[in-house]
Amino acid sequence: MTISQGAEQLRLDAAARDAVPWRRWGPYLSERQWGSVREDYSPGGDAWDYLTHDQARSRAYRWGEDGIAGFCDDQQRLCLALAMWNGRDPILKERFFGLTNAEGNHGEDVKEYYFYVDGTPTHSYQKMVYKYPQAEFPYHDLVATNRARGRQDFEYELLDTGVFAEERYFDVTVEYAKAGPEDILCRITVDNRGPEPATLRLLPTLWFRNTWTGRPGAVRPSLYQAPADGSAVVEVRHPGLGRRWLHCPGDHPLLFTDNETEGPYAKDAFHRYVVHGDTDAVNPACTGTKAAVDVTLDLPAGGSAVVRLRLSDEPHPPESIGFDQLVERRRAEADEFYDGRFPPALGQAERQVCRQALAGMLWSKQYFGYDVERWLLEHGRDPLDAGDIRNGDWFHLTAEDVISMPDAWEYPWFAAWDLAFHAVVFALIDLDFAKSQLDLLLSRRYLHPNGQIPAYEWNFSDVNPPVHAWAVYLVYELDKGRQGRGDHAWLEAAFHKLARNFTWWLNRKDVTGRNLFQGGFLGLDNIGVFDRSAPLPTGGHLDQADGTAWMALYCQNMLQIALELAVEDPGYLEQAHTYLEQFAWIAAAVDHPGATASMWDEEDGFFYDLLRLPDGSATPLRVRSMVGLLPLAAATVFDPELTARYPHLIGEANDFLDRHPSVAAALPPGRFRGRPGSHLLALFDENRLRRILARLLDEEEFLSPYGIRSLSKYHAEHPFQVDVDGATYRVDYAPAESDSGMFGGNSNWRGPVWFPVNALMIRALLNLYAGYGDDFTVECPTGSGVKMTLFEVAREISGRLTALFLPDESGRRPCYGGQDVFGTTHWRDLITYSEYFHGDNGAGLGAAHQTGWTGLVAVFPNLFARVTGSDLLAHGMTGFFRSMTEEEDER
Template identity: 50%
Template sequence: MTPSSGAERRRIADAEAGGWRDWGPYLAERAWGTVREDYSADGDAWRFFPHDHARSRTYRWNEDGMAGFSDDQQSWCLGLALWNGVDPILKERMFGLSGPEGNHGEDVKEYWWYLDATPSHSWQRWRYHYPQAAFPYEQLIEANAGRSKEETEFELVDTGVFDDGRYWVVTVDYAKAGPHDLLMRVTVENAGPETASIHVLPSLWFRNVWDWDLEPPAKPVIRASGDRSGGGDGVDTLLAARPDGDDLVLRIDRSSAPGVEALFCENETNRELLFGEPNTTPYPKDGINDHVVAGAATVNPELRGTKAAFHETLTVPAGGRRELRLRLSRAQDAPPAATAFADFDEVLAAREAEADEFYAEVIPATSAPEERRVARQAFAGLLWSKQFFHFDVRRWLAGDPTAPPPPPGRQAVRNGDWRHLSSHDVILMPDPWEYPWFAAWDLAFHCVTLAHIDPEYAKAQLILILREWYMHPNGQLPAYEWDFGDVNPPIEAWAALRVFEIDGGRDYHFLGRIFHKLLMNFTWWTNNKDHGDNNLFEGGFMGLDNIAPLDRSTLPPEVGVLEQADSTAWMATYALHLLDMALLLTMHDRAYEDVATKFFEHFLVIAASANDAGLWDEDDAFYYDLLHLADGREVPMKVRSLVGLVPVTAALVFDRGQMGRLQEFVERGQAFLNRNPAYRKHVHIRVDPDGQGGERVSSLMALVDPERLTQILTGVLSTERMLSPFGVRSISAWHRDHPFRVEVDGVEAVVDYEPGESTSALFGGNSNWRGPVWFPLNVLIIESLRGYNANLGETHRVEYPAGSGVQHTLGEVADDLSGRLISLFVGGPEAPRPADARYPLLSTDPRWRDNITFYEFYHGDTGQGLGASHQTGWTALVAHLIVTKRR
């Protein structure tokens, strides 16, 4: 089979009708320790369903595994299990520390990478490094428990299990021969100095949907089909029979697995082990584990169950490799047994070549080879992070009729006001292990990057989060499952406009659908987060976790009210983006012209309040939160952080000449400015020759006027302040020697510069906005500076870096900031990749260096990656930067 030119483009175009997205990498990396599986009285999800229960206890809402695929309803799952012969358990899922166990919160302790993927999931590549020595579970727990928050985390590489190369390089490749015909190649390479053996168990199972209702649905079954096409006694074919008749066939190529055996158990809880209660089956969920590891009689000799695995033991010489070949097909699409693997190698080669062709069109050829690798793996990680997300909050709060009722008062723990939320969708997740649930503002960033390779899916995701089964009836968007009622920055309008533009600026139907829903959300904000009715907004933590000296979400009203520079700026930005949408839509329907005027005026009112009501500090040339204490005192929160830079993102440039017939909007806007001349400072008009004897008129609407922008940048873009070698720091390094202190309600709170991991226990201790570099705000700042540059032109320059004596345009500053962010992932011949510099193994060893990890945030001084180690979600914005990089 030869690759077809433009094949992946055609698959994306036909994805819905052709079913190409029906099957994908939708299996979570972690389902244990999540809110959905937590039925406790106190909301301690980690302790209610720990990692040690995961192999033995049935999940209620979704499944997890390694290198997993499933259908988009997750009725079935395909994944990989491994055993090195010495571990106490099979390696069926990635291990990590729970929030209370880690010295910086939850923390996965494994090394795996998403190396490649296409939007239709016609081609996927996953890699994992598995130690040959016993996995040091207890050592990792104990060592991290003994470390303070001031110390670094104790990682798997610190244990020495990778010394002398004693590990397995496990690669899983998936390729689709058709929408419902999936080829799976598992390759194991012995990186060690001696011959070693590994047990490989590709596994197929059904998600348990039959244990929760008094009248359960019919139960599916997986059984040996009786096919012995390869000869011998080993089973090489499984038939997965479903109640709806949409059966599956899983085959393993006997030539790649001559000693294969098939093992069966049930995807049902081992109640005797965990709870001391009788089991409903002698072959529970951990039956295959117990049989392989301990030789227990816990697999069904009748070769049937709801969970099954092909078990093959591979002995591989030092430096050698072996592979297993499997094919999962819908029964009606399955090729005959005799020819099932005849085209196997050709299909994989063709799909990989088509992926190469696809990304050659997406990623500019002018990009450096290392940049192309970074972008492609960032896109891959984003696609691998699609997860099936199932959560019916009403049912979860009430409990299942076949289970004990949840404890009294549980509805007050979390999400009691979100009973309408009922999800059964595939959604882009921030991180498939540490954050295996959607987050509204993370998703917006995911979609902007995704739009470069799959704009239709990006648009569908943005519309999805605004649908009635997510959006609250009052107009609020759900933040994330730990607390849907928390508040994230409202950036959905920005994301929708970027996706619209990346897609070619033609889909006005999409723009209209999302605009109408965002009107409701904007109204919710104005009605609920403007305490003083003065166009200064509160909002709460706003996704920036511990950036402030106090928890901005929990300030008691009897203490005071915190008017926030970032919340106010986000609302100004929101108004501008809705104005932009309304103007675009007005070009097709004049009914939107009135609402465009509304957002023009609303932005100016917010911008005036942000600049004239106490948030702007003239002496510091910076914006700060303002605390209004109940006793009448006002206390500015003088922390020089991203909070004070968000106002810079509230800027919109549009070409007056493109407005065509919008004369009424122009006249009404001018009349409003005539009545309110103080607002004129937020509207800047530039007139340039159009090259044809006429004029080109552009307008800049900005919360921060050009003069103040220069003042802000002078104090920010210094290497001794917020300018890191790798982007803009979340808090100024100036606070290293000048911590900010404030006393609130008798308690002193302090903020200083913390370039690395957080020393605060706020938000579980796993987040830090007190110094490191984060991608999302950096990207918004970069885009805003480019917008300013488009209006102000080449003559408006700033000293960059501050104190250097060198003047640059704002566009040049934006380009350099973009380059600093990209450089996190690019190593040189001598220098290791900054993001992995702590461990040279990760960025210089030939078996590791081309496998790129996308962390949650980055050390403000060194660039070392920190936080979640597979945060491909918003850190995938590096691909957006590479694709849009000005050459």
């Protein structure tokens, strides 16, 4: 079989340059729409209980749709997904099942096994696997047992119920392949893994998102049974999509109903027809807004069957090659595409880890529709005076976009800081999409008029860490390396919007005007001794080490962008001066000699939050956590060419310090210096850096076998405790799930390994290496006697993170903990990328498919397989990242 050279890249280029709609169709269907804020019309804002999983099969949604292994257009007007029945379940399996926040002992949690195996950026090829038990699905058992367990108990998972015993399950493998931008093939392969014959009722389902109920003037689309010989054919008529046809070869019945809650033919018709034999539930006229092909598969033990579907804008799509041949061609083109993205030095096991991580990212792209003004009106509120209703201050926000989601089931809504990390990962394979995602939250449809970036739909006004500027600059550099020149217009547009957000931070999150910042939970949920998003029981406020570090990093990133823009427009040098000076004010405030208390604790050699009491006194909260490590992230090296290009910038910086001796006095020597010629901005000097690294790299503190813990293991034996008005507030090391009910009870930053902050630690180490060079070495691990440069330390942490997903000799991967089944034949090549990982044994925890930021694992091995420390020292950080893309172009 001949493969055209760079076929997927040609599709990406055609989409970007010629507007060929290769991106129009994709896996943009959510895996859970029920229980979301958009669908919540309860008086008290109880989203989980207002529309439950059990109600989802019969109540039409208002804002989006969900399904299994779904595909839809980029406005989610027409959806294609799977439904199935094993002959025993009490309900038709149309969507994945999971627990609400209140039902489980560890919060919301999907209770299914499905795996994203492959995908390409234009979705010309997508593949996933779902494991469907042949025994009755234990819905009641999962809810009752988890509800009865306490926080100290393990979660009760689907494998624990015994329904997979003797491999009595179906592997349902779904592949999509595009013959053209509007011509989509779907191949469904069902394998009976069990020891006896088994029957599966498979219902590939096509339906419209309900855009007509309660919307005057909206045109109602229709589906019809079309005449055909030897095939089941559904004709689609939609005012926006026009006409198209779904073909399924074979003499299979077609079922029709409407995607509506009420009426003679309602949303749950196929459930009633298949499970309960209610023949009156489906429309005998063979028309409606929801249709399914009813396929019965009788499979012998170990047997297999294939169902083929084709959704096309042609009534009789031409077949220049066969269906299966085209699917195989697209799969081979996917192989070719990733071979060009992965360096030759990357091993096969690492390639599999990276590729499936990227597949998870691609499968988690989702259409997100939410017009807050209309939602408020539907709640009976005046958008201009909405009161205390959720998101009442965000009536300007109008979303109708394909967005990279953290997890299409557990977090089927965008999160601001998650999305910044997603964009960095997508930049490896799809720079245009990465840039569009960063643009989205800065657009006037999302960014608040006051400059705040919306956090996530549960509370747009919450505050996520300001990592957008970091992501913008890194994506710009990668784009510049691939294209040969930077997208100056894109960077400039982003800079001005980021400046609005930066100003919002200065005005809103520095309550005393002392350049020490707050911010609330800042994405770290329950990491502190108090709920940082609630009023403190002591009164007063927290000056947060992480909030202050984020703003220091923000200054550095904006300085980088301003200097890049100044290459073409010297007027941006004034902005560069501004951000450099703002960084100096923050750096001085962190360790002001005359302050009542300092974030830096000289005795412990660590940064801490400061508890500011109403009487003006301040006390450090001595919790050794990621909060105190994040000041490391605010370390950026500026390349030696900076002095040559902008000599007066350095002069102006020195003049600034001369004019402000109090600032100069608060900046220890070396905080603006690294190796000769480089310019390093950081919140610490070399001595303090060594003390922080000694804790970071101590295996009895932060360094786990699988990355950097979010809380020091020191607190396992030495918990931190505060007594306030008879109440005790305590922080213990918890390497697995949280035993705290703080912040909803489904989050845990008290021990496990989280990828996004690990990524920022690696970035900081690379910058510090560029600043200090090979002469600066530390013990890694602490006390081992093994000396490493900071580049080698970064590579060591990267290797530990990647090891979470690498199989041992028996095929077992640490991310699966003690579940032996994942090392067996039909499971061993399937990987999930969890939200976070056990701080001691690496088991995946939290959301099971949060490839979003855990997808960063695709970046690390690629990075360290391509470049060396000498490359970094020779070319600086800018050349270092550009070399990643230059190598791709050479291949």
